[in-house]
Amino acid sequence: MNWGEMFFHDWEGILRTIIVGALAYATLVLFLRISGKRTLAKLNAFDLVVTVALGSTLSALLLQKSVALAEGATALALLIFLQFLVTFISVRSPGFARLVRSEPTLLARHGAFCEAAMRQSRITEGEALSAVRSSGGRHISDVETLILESDGTISASLRRSP
CATH class of the missing domain: 3.30.240.20 (bsu07140 like domains)
Structure with a gap:
């Protein structure tokens, strides 16, 4: 076991994390701004699942070299779009809203x-x-x-x- 590799592989990996991380962060902020305030409102169970999924996707994008920025951005956009779609339908369909949201x-x-x-x-x-x-x-x-x-x-x- 090489103890040095446990803490540091190479500068290329660090540089990739910095560049992809900054671009992924900017992409996520842009998508959240486009999607509106509802995405950042107090969380119900469905919103929490989406938030965790966004964090997991961002983490994978930052740390896995096999995930390209375009793929990660597509995954982030898809999650935000699905949340928008669910809230859009929920506003128009009380039955669907009861299905995805808990009642007080x-x-x-x-x-x-x-x-x-x-x-x-x-x-x-x-x-x-x-x-x-x-x-x-x-x-x-x-x-x-x-x-x-x-x-x-x-x-x-x-x-x-x-």
Whole structure:
């Protein structure tokens, strides 16, 4: 085993990574700007999959000599186009939207936890109470509704004081 090769192969590989990396990064930024704000919005499960796939593609493009810049750029464009297509169809078809996106879940109502929904969503009381405190409440009794949104955030609507 050559210990030196574990840390450094040659300058050609480093130069390729710098050039292809800069061009791939610029390509990804350009594609994301063209695709609009929706691509960079808060992530739901589908968006997270696309984001991970984009990162994996960019990584392969940077580190695998067998992947040319044009192929990597095509893969990035394809992923962004597919995300655009899914969101385009989702806006026009409620049934399709339900298929690819999760619905918000009611975690608490009128000052009481919905235990079954909390269990099914794998949300602890501590996590829920943290969201209540972030919204200005102190205890679950301060809550009118507590909702696990489709992007994974928890939003709290507090009861109005009489």
